[in-house]
Amino acid sequence: MNQGDTPRSNDPKPEDPPPPKLVDKSTFVTGKTLMVEGRLGHSRMLADARGETFLFVDVRSELDQVNQAGARSGFEPLNLAVVIDHSGSMKGQRERNAIDAAAGMIRRLRDGDTVSVVSYAEQAKVVIPVTTISSASRERLIREMLDGVNDPPSGNTCISCGIDLGMRTLSGRRAGIDRMLLLSDGEANRGVQDEGGMRVVARQARNRGATISSIGVDVDYNERLMSAIAREANGRHYFSETGENLEQIFDEELDSLVTAIAKDGKLVVELAPGVRVAEVLDRSYQQVDRRVIVPMGTFAVGEEKTFLIRLEVPPSPVGERPVAAVTFSYDDLAGREPGECFGELAANMTATPSEVSPLDAIVLGRLSRSETARTLEQANVLFAQGRTAEAQATVDAHLSEIKERREAAGLLTKAKDFFDPFGRDLDDEFNKQAGVLDEANAGFVEAESAPEPAAASRPGKAQVRRNAAQADAFSL
Incomplete structure (x- = not known):
């Protein structure tokens, strides 16, 4: 075709370039x-x-x-503060179990680690100041701890006093990994008593480089406060119904420290x-x-x-x-x-x-964990108000969602473009959540058969605190 000629309709037209293929950056x-x-x-x-x-x-x-053995041999000093409730409710076997667990932990600390022990009731006191562990000091510290808590537990409970003094003992340590183990069996009725204020106390500890793990002993402690402290300070919350497993809990915490x-x-x-x-x-x-x-x-x-x-x-x-x-x-x-x-x-x-893609299977599993934790907390509130049937209905409704999501996640993981770098067992994750929810409802049913009101019964109180500990674990 010469210059100036009009193109004929049957002349081929240049094709538009194909759009660039988008890379998956999700x-x-x-x-x-x-x-x-x-x-x-x-x-x-x-x-x-x-x-x-x-x-x-x-x-x-x-x-x-x-390599796990290599992690253990890489020595990073541990700075441990054990903060023990010494109020009137800790009389008898509860406190003996706590002291025995603390003694066992001191025996397992490595030479060069540091430890301090604080007790608290209406006020807090230092039982063992910050001391470096050695073969010469280990058993002496245990004797000093036993002597320091020799007076009978008494008075009210100032949890925030214990945390504050525990942090002051940690401030005298050398650089290392700072951990506080906080034990309580009662309600905070002195010092900071509300959840918001306790979160501030825990946040201040976290900002100073310390982690706080909380342990609730028996069935009358405030599980909301103790769980909030642990979450705010990047720790774990544990429930010890009888105090007999305190040594096991202490060992679990120590294992996480020495393999940091x-x-x-x-x-x-x-x-x-x-x-x-x-x-x-x-x-x-x-x-x-x-x-x-x-x-x-x-x-x-x-x-x-x-x-x-x-x-x-x-x-x-x-x-x-x-x-x-x-x-x-x-x-x-x-x-x-x-x-x-x-x-x-x-x-x-x-x-x-x-x-548009459906919700990713791994994200769905993590979202479900969060909602399971929230369901347990909501059920606890309803149960405490005497609305047991509503608490059970809340749990049952989420159980149905868990089953549907388990099936949906199973289908999503079979898609050809699905990739899981860590090889998670999502089916097992959903089954764990369902198992915990089943146990919650079974505990509520058991509490209903008690002679006293369900929320005031020992089985009911124990189930509420088990639910709180499980909710904390699902939130990590």
Whole structure:
């Protein structure tokens, strides 16, 4: 065709180039001593519409990547403060069990570790000041502890007094891993008494580098306060119905300390412009502009900690939509250097509703854990109000959801593009949740057969506290 000629209709037209293929950036895995997985709830979202998704982070040390014996031999001094309730309700076998457990822990501490023991009632006192463990001091410290709590337990309960004094003893230690074990069998009726105030006390301890694990003894302690302290200070909450398993609980805590491979873990999620926080589930956090900052504390060999946040995503055009950048920093005790992991997450926006992805199976499992914890807490409130039938109905409703989600997750994991870097057993995870919910309802039924009101009966009180401890475990 000559210049100026009109193109004929049957001349071939140049084809539009195909749209670039979008890369899936809805997951990442990175790390060395600690492995960090980031995951969006939806890899594909609807374009030009306001949407919601979840962002999930899993931080763990993999046993096949870190030699456990090597972690034990890498010496990081432990600074342990044992804070024991010495109020009137701790008379008799309860306190003897607590002292025996503390003595056993002191015997297992390594030379070079430090320990202090504090007792509290209406006020707190130092039973053993900060002392470095050695072959010469170990048995002497146990004798001093026995002498220091020789007077009969008496008075009211100031839990915050015990925490404050325990933290003051830890402030005199050398650099290392700081842990407080807090025992109580009663209600806080002196000092800080409300949950909000107790969270502030625990947060202050956490900000000073200490983890607090709380242990409720018998069935009359305030499980909400003790659980809140542990969650706020990156610890665990335990329930000891009789006190006979206190030594086992102390051993579990010590095992996590002597196999610690990282400390001062901090997760920072920086949201992309326009993305907003709808809800942070389970964990304490701070938000500064677009950054969500989550302290995660110390990690032992084989330990896993997770974070889940629900996000609002604004209307976005077709194509890749950045959601967040994830940074996890920590003090690497295995490599003796600072550690840092980084990853970015983005969703692919599509104009076709049928292409929108269902909620990711792994995120679904973690969301279900959070909702199971919430269900147990809601059932406890209803049961305490004498509304046992409503408590059971709440548990039953979530049990039905668990079964449906287990089936849905099973189908999702069979998809050809599903990838799980850690090989999780999601079916087992859902079964554990269902088992705990079944036990909760069975405990409520047993309490109904007691001669006194169900919520005031020993079986009822014990079940409420078991539920609180299980809710704490599901929230980690």
